[in-house]
Amino acid sequence: MKVLIVDDDRTLADLLAFTMRRSGFEPIMAFSAPEAIRVFEVQPVDVVILDVNMPGEPGLRDGFDVCQQIRKTSDVPIILLTVRDDEEDVVSGLSMGADDYVLKPFSPRQLVARVKSVLRRSSPKGHIAEEPFTFGEIKFDPNRREFLRPGGSPETLTRLEALLLEYMMLNAGQILPAENIISHVWGPDGGSTEMLRQLIRRLRMKIELDPTKPELIQNLPGIGYGFKA
Amino acid sequence: MKVLIVDDDRTLADLLAFTMRRSGFEPIMAFSAPEAIRVFEVQPVDVVILDVNMPGEPGLRDGFDVCQQIRKTSDVPIILLTVRDDEEDVVSGLSMGADDYVLKPFSPRQLVARVKSVLRRSSPKGHIAEEPFTFGEIKFDPNRREFLRPGGSPETLTRLEALLLEYMMLNAGQILPAENIISHVWGPDGGSTEMLRQLIRRLRMKIELDPTKPELIQNLPGIGYGFKA
DNA sequence: TACATTTGTGACAAACCTGTGATAATTGTT
């Protein structure tokens, strides 16, 4: 599994290479935008890690141009590296075809997780279906987002509803702190208790026999919610 | 949930210990690199907080060496403490296996959030449950705030009641000074003896067989309260 | 023993949490 690492900062590039090698990938290095394109043309890779800020030349000024260029000819997953305050960079990069991004500085574990995540998402062959959840006669298939229970009709959940239910089922029998749930569903800086409340409501409407007397989704005041095992 | 705190600055180390204890962790202290390794070898911990700049000895010169050493044998999450301008420190530390870092100076809240975050990331399910407390046939589950004792019905405690009981159980068999209890439950500038009194009353109403003759929660006049082991 | 302080108790007010409904904004599909 080859990973192309594109970064003009050699220290960081070495760190990235070290990290990826440690996780079973074979790193291929490029230290500028033009070099990245050259390397990419002769060496097929499975994923690209691409620093946004990097010297280039006319027509290949920075990481964005590299991203765009690669995207013209390839579907390879691309992860952008950017600094914390450059959220505009992120949006631009994603609109140019990048698949994900990681904010500097980052932990090795986080980076590897992201790489694996984009590989999972982008590979039709490598896609491994998630196991359905089963609790007695209750079933939830995260791949189809389909919920089944006796006494109720099959329900197709929306994206956020499915994310929520999956997280609660993964930790069935526990009450999960609201902040954990929010972070999991909406990301580190997204969401609110109010949004969670509304999502809980919508999910209950779909999966409880009587949403006013919930049996599956429990609340502990001041703490959070959980799925009763 | 045990946290190993490694810092040669004893004042800061004590503050860290206080902060972590307040958030439900049990702090284990080490004040030098060699001591950290010795402690780590005999005491399993759930997370390590590690100051980068710290006196050591050949082979264990500073926090980085500790990090590297620990990483050889363990996947325990490691958080580095470092000063603002040492981004190279961060990269080095991360390349040696640390999971995250916190820049000095930092707020207690930020540190706790980071600790919980790395624990969450390192847990496959994304949630860590706290251990229940058991004293004979008496049980208290802080996750559900549920109190059980023979001869009484199960009680769900409120947030503050649970905070109080947990703190007393963590220090069972001792009389805790009122000001410490108040600080723990309401924060450094919150609370009052009057509020504590009322909270004690409410907790006793829930967990004592006869609240007028308390057996579990004891008072030492002029000092404070404690949970009888 | 007398008095001061601490602790226990009860009652009510203020604040908070969660459920619910409605509408606006955003996203996805044709």
Add this chain to the structure above:
DNA sequence: AACAATTATCACAGGTTTGTCACAAATGTA
């Protein structure tokens, strides 16, 4: 572009929790 579906935002209500005040009982000290 039009429409449908999903998500976010706002508002309100009911129930619970916490804070505040007042008074009684217990404890400690001179």
